[in-house]
Amino acid sequence: MVTRAGRGLLLAGLALLAGGCAMLAPAPPQDQSNICEIFREQPEWYDYARDSQEKWGSPIATQMAFVQRESSFRSHVRPPRERFLWIFPGSRPSSAYGYAQAQDPVWGEYEADAGSLFARRTHMKHATDFIGWYNARTHRQLGISLHNPEHLYLAYHEGAGGYRRGTYRRKPRVMQAARQVSAQASRYQSQLASCEAEFRCRRFYQFWPFCRA
Numbered sequence: 536m537v538t539r540a541g542r543g544l545l546l547a548g549l550a551l552l553a554g555g556c557a558m559l560a561p562a563p564p565q566d567q568s569n570i571c572e573i574f575r576e577q578p579e580w581y582d583y584a585r586d587s588q589e590k591w592g593s594p595i596a597t598q599m600a601f602v603q604r605e606s607s608f609r610s611h612v613r614p615p616r617e618r619f620l621w622i623f624p625g626s627r628p629s630s631a632y633g634y635a636q637a638q639d640p641v642w643g644e645y646e647a648d649a650g651s652l653f654a655r656r657t658h659m660k661h662a663t664d665f666i667g668w669y670n671a672r673t674h675r676q677l678g679i680s681l682h683n684p685e686h687l688y689l690a691y692h693e694g695a696g697g698y699r700r701g702t703y704r705r706k707p708r709v710m711q712a713a714r715q716v717s718a719q720a721s722r723y724q725s726q727l728a729s730c731e732a733e734f735r736c737r738r739f740y741q742f743w744p745f746c747r748a
Contacts, residue, residue: 560610560657567603570596570723571730581734583660591667592674596723597684598666600716601691602659605636610657612636634662641669641694666691673698685717 566572574581584595606612613632630639633656637645642665646654649668654661673690674681677698681687690698692709703709 561608561659563608567608568722570599570726573599573608574730574734577659578734580659580663581731583663585735586660587663587667590664591671592681593667593670593687594682594720594724596720596727597670597681597687598663599723600684600720601666601688602634602662603719604688604712604716605631606634608634610634610659633657634659635665637662637665645669683717684720685713688713688716 561577564573564576580599581595584598587593587598588595602608610633631637635656637656642656645665645668646652650661650664654664656662656665669691670681670687673679673687673695676695677690679686679690686698689703689709692712693703697703703713
């Protein structure tokens with residue numbers, strides 16, 4: 536039987552472990568308006584996003600625009616807690632967590648369908664793969680083009696059922712966010728065209744012309 540003191544030590548240890556993981560996570564990029572600078576700070580993120588693009592078809596620029604909008608590249612972010620009597624912290628409005636702000640139910644679907652038990656919402660590799668998977672599913676279910684980030688984001692936010700019902704039409708902030716995601720994806724795509732070669736060819740075993748395909 537675990538004593539009250541033992542439970543306290545266990546909870547404290549878990550809290551320290553979680554805090555340590557957050558401290559070890561990469562800091563958000565300083566210039567989030569430029570995808571070239573983002574990838575120069577975190578070149579592995581390019582690899583993750585490109586792997587997701589090749590696997591699911593969702594463009595790198597779209598993936599990164601989603602992450603920027605959802606979490607501002609903060610690995611462990613959650614929705615702020617609601618307030619009880621304007622003072623006391625209450626529950627969170629949703630279970631959204633991590634770079635992609637994936638909620639518990641759909642993250643479970645992703646793990647069962649395409650991820651693994653070791654996938655983490657706080658790791659960019661899994662966050663970009665999740666976004667690619669989700670957008671590919673949206674394309675299959677709703678017929679939205681993988682090159683239409685505005686409506687992909689609306690479906691990402693509202694879910695397939697909500698998108699079909701047009702729930703976003705009653706949510707001006709969601710529609711505005713989707714337009715902003717689309718504009719950001721367009722900027723990222725234009726910027727990436729000027730610098731992508733340096734990320735494709737940065738490793739010693741990558742050499743022209745194969746890494747520039």
